[in-house]
């Protein structure tokens with residue numbers, strides 16, 4: 469039975485640590501030599517597509533990009549039949565989809581690993597890069613305080629869950645109706661977070677934090693809500709005044725693309741705390757680590 473990565477809870481804490489360790493090895497050999505990796509996209513992408521393509525190349529494989537409208541998932545044929553077909557030619561299927569259940573259906577039918585390249589619910593490969601960046605910049609993960617400010621987005625869910633798995637303190641500040649639910653918070657506690665705090669004010673969440681993270685106020689597919697969300701998120705933008713409440717050594721992360729003047733001020737994105745380009749670079753290293761780890765799993769076809 470294949471391992472999949474639909475969200476970070478598909479990995480144990482020690483497996484997550486192994487993936488991060490592999491991600492720091494520059495030469496992982498050519499475990500994908502002569503193999504393909506299918507990259508299926510229903511939404512636009514810059515970082516995810518290019519970092520994954522280059523990670524596949526570095527592992528000796530061939531990335532095969534395909535736009536979802538060429539495949540016609542659940543129109544030309546079912547998501548299950550698409551997954552089974554791609555598995556006839558590729559070592560792994562990676563997909564960016566609107567509806568997470570499409571991924572769970574593909575994974576259930578696929579004899580090769582299915583990797584989530586972003587869905588409405590989760591963005592685990594982004595979280596891997598964020599955790600590696602925190603570990604590299606701060607020298608540790610357990611005990612670090614991470615403040616998530618803004619929308620409880622796909623990126624927030626995966627990163628906060630990964631942070632919990634690695635023993636970080638997790639704080640979240642979001643406007644009413646846009647933050648984590650009680651079950652979300654319980655999931656963080658059960659995953660092993662050092663502490664979990666859903667502060668309402670951004671300043672409370674950021675106070676003394678080691679890492680401050682945010683994401684767009686409206687994700688791909690939510691463009692019609694942009695105006696309403698801009699109003700709802702007033703006071704939740706990360707600017708220099710907010711960052712001044714964090715630890716003096718704090719780092720700022722953002723998955724990108726950024727909306728300067730909305731969720732983040734230019735002065736923060738371009739400022740001394742920002743590590744967003746190290747984070748973007750780590751997308752390629754963590755994808756290489758993940759694909760190499762998947763290639764090493766027992767029973768891998």
Ligand code: CP
Nearest residue numbers: 513514515516723724
């Ligand atoms: N952070 C991220 O996933 O970027 P893309 O949407 O450009 O892939």
Ligand code: NVA
Nearest residue numbers: 621683687688723724
């Ligand atoms: N939450 C954003 C992340 C983009 C990488 C989105 O889903 O559009």
